[in-house]
Amino acid sequence: MRGLVLLCGGAELGLPLPDGAEAEKLPARPGRKDVDTLLTGDFDRLVVVGTDADLAAVALRLLRKELLDESDVGFVPTAASEVAALWGLPRERTAAWDAAWSGTPTGVPLIRDDAGGVLLGLGVVRTPRGVAYCDDTEALRGEADLLEVRPDPQAGSDTSAGGLNVTITRGRLLKRRTRLAGRALQLGGGEVVPELDGVAYPRPMSRWTWYRHTHDFRLVLPPTSV
Numbered sequence: 001m002r003g004l005v006l007l008c009g010g011a012e013l014g015l016p017l018p019d020g021a022e023a024e025k026l027p028a029r030p031g032r033k034d035v036d037t038l039l040t041g042d043f044d045r046l047v048v049v050g051t052d053a054d055l056a057a058v059a060l061r062l063l064r065k066e067l068l069d070e071s072d073v074g075f076v077p078t079a080a081s082e083v084a085a086l087w088g089l090p091r092e093r094t095a096a097w098d099a100a101w102s103g104t105p106t107g108v109p110l111i112r113d114d115a116g117g118v119l120l121g122l123g124v125v126r127t128p129r130g131v132a133y134c135d136d137t138e139a140l141r142g143e144a145d146l147l148e149v150r151p152d153p154q155a156g157s158d159t160s161a162g163g164l165n166v167t168i169t170r171g172r173l174l175k176r177r178t179r180l181a182g183r184a185l186q187l188g189g190g191e192v193v194p195e196l197d198g199v200a201y202p203r204p205m206s207r208w209t210w211y212r213h214t215h216d217f218r219l220v221l222p223p224t225s226v
Helices: 032-040 052-064 082-087 093-102
Strands: 003-008 021-026 045-050 073-077 104-108 111-113 123-126 129-134 137-143 146-151 164-170 176-182 184-192 205-212 217-221
Touching: 003 032, 003 052, 021 032, 032 052, 045 052, 045 093, 052 073, 052 082, 073 082, 073 093, 082 146, 082 217, 093 217, 123 184, 129 176, 137 164, 137 176, 137 184, 164 184, 164 205
Parallel strands: 003 021, 003 045, 045 073, 073 217
Antiparallel strands: 104 217, 111 205, 123 146, 129 137, 129 184, 146 164, 164 176, 184 205
């Protein structure tokens, strides 16, 4: 197997590369000029070594280049990872590498937003205000303390339905949580700053939508997670 290992944001794998693997050093959250020329190579697998935000940045380039359906992507997290927690990826480095290199590619929901970004682990809106709907169900009217969106591990392969989980938390001491599942979450009203995989959006937004993309992301999972 031929593979390309993307070392993002100064990350080091710390393990010898197997035959057929090449490594490229990239900045944190690599963009078009960093990634696109690498995608023209003849590789069977990409492996991202970095943060959830780094993985999402690579996924965005695959989306833009219309390569999602033919790209198998392994992930070796270098920090606390919602993606790893969601999909049962190992955190210990050797085990994470073994899973990323030798595991099974599996379609997982790719969450997009209406500002052109993607989400693979956790989306957050702090102190959301206004009205929010998860599909046709009213999820929020007024104000809450926290709104969280994650890809749904129980979603099936039908990308026209389901795909994300929504949790809305009210109360800072006696927390009350509302949980919903659907294909899209729409929030409108007061200005908020959404956070995508740990990265804050650069400006406040009065409207925001997260929704499941029509093509899944082919994440490489260990056999026990498939």
